[in-house]
Amino acid sequence: xxxxxxxxxxxxxxxxxxxxxxxxxxxxxxxxxxxxxxxxxxxxxxxxxxxxxxxxxxxxxxxxxxxxxxxxxxxxxxxxxxxxxxxxxxxxxxxxxxxxxxxxxxxxxxxxxxxxxxxxxxxxxxx
Amino acid sequence: xxxxxxxxxxxxxxxxxxxxxxxxxxxxxxxxxxxxxxxxxxxxxxxxxxxxxxxxxxxxxxxxxxxxxxxxxxxxxxxxxxxxxxxxxxxxxxxxxxxxxxxxxxxxxxxxxxxxxxxxxxxxxxxxxxxxxxxxxxxxxxxxxxxxxxxxxxxxxx
Numbered sequence: 001x002x003x004x005x006x007x008x009x010x011x012x013x014x015x016x017x018x019x020x021x022x023x024x025x026x027x028x029x030x031x032x033x034x035x036x037x038x039x040x041x042x043x044x045x046x047x048x049x050x051x052x053x054x055x056x057x058x059x060x061x062x063x064x065x066x067x068x069x070x071x072x073x074x075x076x077x078x079x080x081x082x083x084x085x086x087x088x089x090x091x092x093x094x095x096x097x098x099x100x101x102x103x104x105x106x107x108x109x110x111x112x113x114x115x116x117x118x119x120x121x122x123x124x125x126x127x
Numbered sequence: 128x129x130x131x132x133x134x135x136x137x138x139x140x141x142x143x144x145x146x147x148x149x150x151x152x153x154x155x156x157x158x159x160x161x162x163x164x165x166x167x168x169x170x171x172x173x174x175x176x177x178x179x180x181x182x183x184x185x186x187x188x189x190x191x192x193x194x195x196x197x198x199x200x201x202x203x204x205x206x207x208x209x210x211x212x213x214x215x216x217x218x219x220x221x222x223x224x225x226x227x228x229x230x231x232x233x234x235x236x237x238x239x240x241x242x243x244x245x246x247x248x249x250x251x252x253x254x255x256x257x258x259x260x261x262x263x264x265x266x267x268x269x270x271x272x273x274x275x276x277x278x279x280x281x282x283x284x285x
Contacts, residue, residue, distance in 0.1 A: 034234075035234045035237070035239075036234075036237040037237055038236045038237045039236075040234070040236075041233070041234065041235045041236070041248065041252075042232075042233065042234040043231075043232075043233045043245075043248055043249045043252045044230065044231070044232040044233070044249075045230070045231050045232075045249035045250075045252070045253065046230040046231070047231075052249070052252070052253055052256065054249075054252040054253075054255075054256065056252070082263060082266075082267065084263065084266050086262070086266070091259065091262060091263055091266070093259075093260075093263045104256075104260065106256065106259045106260070106263070108259055116255060116259070118252070118255075118256045118259070120253075120256055
């Protein structure tokens with residue numbers, strides 16, 4: 001009986017580990033916490049094997065800071081990182097390779113307190 | 128209690144106790160003696176010693192590995208159930224993620240918008256993202272060109 005229970009336990013744990021997608025810190029921003037926020041637009045879009053998630057923020061420095069902090073935590077996993085101050089906006093860009101596919105992460109902060117943030121990649125990259 | 132005292136004399140009880148200590152009684156007889164000792168009110172050093180010994184062996188029996196084994200297997204069963212439930216939940220989430228091949232959810236100012244508008248907004252967002260990527264690529268190309276120009280200039284000075 002004990003052996004059977006151990007076998008079931010091992011199989012269930014193996015399945016759980018195999019099925020668990022690799023969570024990026026920035027993905028936690030789409031857990032629903034901003035869905036009811038008046039100053040954001042959230043888009044979650046899956047099409048033709050691509051998975052896009054975006055947040056547009058208007059006049060809410062706190063949310064922009066939270067996004068920037070989440071990106072900051074994912075920088076160690078990035079294969080490519082750039083931060084560029086343009087004439088009108090600041091552009092932060094990350095590329096993370098997972099499962100042989102690239103995940104693109106971007107944050108554009110404008111000078112008027114607004115921001116546009118996205119995560120995009122093939123669905124396979126998020127598995 | 129009276130009955131037991133009438134049935135057995137102190138001498139008989141002590142004899143039985145002695146047999147108990149000499150391990151001459153069967154398990155059933157030991158249990159019967161234990162019952163008799165609980166019921167009778169004889170007081171002698173041998174009877175009291177036997178009672179104490181019986182109490183110790185009873186407590187030892189309670190602490191044998193059987194209950195621990197039960198607790199361990201119960202813990203295993205609980206852990207297995209938790210693992211199965213959480214594993215199933217994660218698998219369902221995983222399947223659900225794969226199944227929704229054409230999903231579009233959009234919230235604007237705290238309100239979820241209808242499917243048609245959601246698609247329009249999402250597509251506009253994707254276009255914005257492509258614009259972002261283009262800006263980044265152009266900037267990187269520009270920076271690389273600047274670095275190359277700088278290196279050429281250095282090489283010329285050498």
